[in-house]
Amino acid sequence: MAEGTGTLPRKLDHIRIAVEKEVESGHPTLLGDVRIVHQPAPEVDLDSVDLSVEVFGKRLSAPLMITGMTGGHPDVEWVNAALARVAERHGIAIGVGSQRAAIEDPSVEETYRVVRREAPTTVVVANLGAPQLVLGYGVEEALRAVEMVRADALAIHLNPAQEAFQLEGDTRYRGLLRAVKEIVDNVGVPVVVKETGTGLSMEAVRQLSALGVECFDVSGLGGTNWVKVEVLRARERGVEPPRPPDGFTDYWGNPTALAVVEARVAAPRACVIASGGIRTGLDAARAIALGADLAGVALPALRALYRGGDEALDRLIASLKEQLRVAAYLAGAPTVRDLMVRPLTITGRLREELEARGISLGALVRAKIARLMALGRRV
Numbered sequence: 442m443a444e445g446t447g448t449l450p451r452k453l454d455h456i457r458i459a460v461e462k463e464v465e466s467g468h469p470t471l472l473g474d475v476r477i478v479h480q481p482a483p484e485v486d487l488d489s490v491d492l493s494v495e496v497f498g499k500r501l502s503a504p505l506m507i508t509g510m511t512g513g514h515p516d517v518e519w520v521n522a523a524l525a526r527v528a529e530r531h532g533i534a535i536g537v538g539s540q541r542a543a544i545e546d547p548s549v550e551e552t553y554r555v556v557r558r559e560a561p562t563t564v565v566v567a568n569l570g571a572p573q574l575v576l577g578y579g580v581e582e583a584l585r586a587v588e589m590v591r592a593d594a595l596a597i598h599l600n601p602a603q604e605a606f607q608l609e610g611d612t613r614y615r616g617l618l619r620a621v622k623e624i625v626d627n628v629g630v631p632v633v634v635k636e637t638g639t640g641l642s643m644e645a646v647r648q649l650s651a652l653g654v655e656c657f658d659v660s661g662l663g664g665t666n667w668v669k670v671e672v673l674r675a676r677e678r679g680v681e682p683p684r685p686p687d688g689f690t691d692y693w694g695n696p697t698a699l700a701v702v703e704a705r706v707a708a709p710r711a712c713v714i715a716s717g718g719i720r721t722g723l724d725a726a727r728a729i730a731l732g733a734d735l736a737g738v739a740l741p742a743l744r745a746l747y748r749g750g751d752e753a754l755d756r757l758i759a760s761l762k763e764q765l766r767v768a769a770y771l772a773g774a775p776t777v778r779d780l781m782v783r784p785l786t787i788t789g790r791l792r793e794e795l796e797a798r799g800i801s802l803g804a805l806v807r808a809k810i811a812r813l814m815a816l817g818r819r820v
């Protein structure tokens with residue numbers, strides 16, 4: 442993700458720390474406060490539940506994505522190759538990690554190109570970081586990133602919390618909106634704006650949607666926490682992060698469930714990807730019921746691969762799909778899209794947060810119906 446001086450060793454540090462250390466936020470995603478109402482007479486056969494969805498003009502076999510993590514160092518090429526192979530086999534979407542490394546050093550392009558080679562037909566999403574846009578990357582770099590993996594969309598990642606605690610962090614974010622607009626207008630593929638574990642907000646989604654951003658990956662609080670990763674990385678070197686992190690890791694950010702609702706309400710017709718702490722197919726089902734189009738996983742895919750290779754990653758994706766299928770069946774949803782409008786209850790902290798943010802359940806239902814209508818479905 443964020444790089445600066447010493448990009449290459451830092452990429453390896455990030456992967457190693459994410460695989461080996463406790464890097465998940467102690468704060469919940471709040472998906473636990475969502476209950477999809479059980480329907481004992483569902484009028485749907487389990488085996489006939491249709492999980493397929495269309496995104497960026499392509500049909501996926503299930504509403505799932507392995508979100509961007511890596512590339513940029515020869516030692517991680519096999520990771521991107523394996524993630525892409527499994528994504529292609531399962532017909533799900535895949536993102537690459539920040540392509541800054543290859544923009545700066547074309548000799549590592551291959552570590553990203555391998556994704557399109559191993560995943561020739563499925564949705565592939567390119568990736569650049571907001572700090573690079575602020576510091577001068579523009580349409581030219583965006584087009585190179587897209588061409589490199591023949592991407593169906595370009596993700597621009599926002600990681601201001603990580604940058605604040607990274608030893609070499611770039612904390613300049615002023616001017617980002619203008620840079621995003623320039624790219625949206627000229628890159629020729631849909632732009633996804635994604636967070637990286639501290640969650641999009643209603644305000645950000647509204648601003649970015651007005652610029653023409655078509656898709657939002659909320660990457661909320663409750664999963665991989667980049668403040669934790671950077672603190673661990675600094676302390677491994679015997680130094681403290683540039684600012685005291687106490688309290689931030691399990692507090693700061695917009696929890697995933699809340700971020701999904703905020704994105705859906707702020708941009709009712711846009712595509713919304715739920716990620717950050719999605720660990721089971723049931724988490725994915727709850728996020729879709731709240732208004733997401735797709736659910737994304739990063740850390741669990743990486744860990745499965747390191748622990749058990751392609752086979753373990755295969756099992757993870759298969760189990761996400763099967764749990765999604767069961768949830769749709771038990772909710773009485775013949776297709777996974779129908780999950781979005783099946784009865785659910787929201788209680789506890791998520792309900793309180795929604796109230797505190799001035800979001801009514803009625804507004805959420807209207808936004809979800811607007812999304813389904815934008816997809817051309819009768820509701």
Ligand SMILES: Cc1cc2nc3c(=O)[nH]c(=O)nc-3n(C[C@H](O)[C@H](O)[C@H](O)COP(=O)(O)O)c2cc1C
Nearest residue numbers: 442508510538539598660664665717718738739740
């Ligand atoms: C090792 C690792 C590297 C990552 N690198 C990037 C990156 O380069 N660009 C990006 O947009 N997100 C990056 N992410 C963030 C993920 O795409 C995702 O938004 C976040 O980890 C939350 O999902 P999770 O809880 O399932 O891991 C990275 C995540 C991990 C675990």
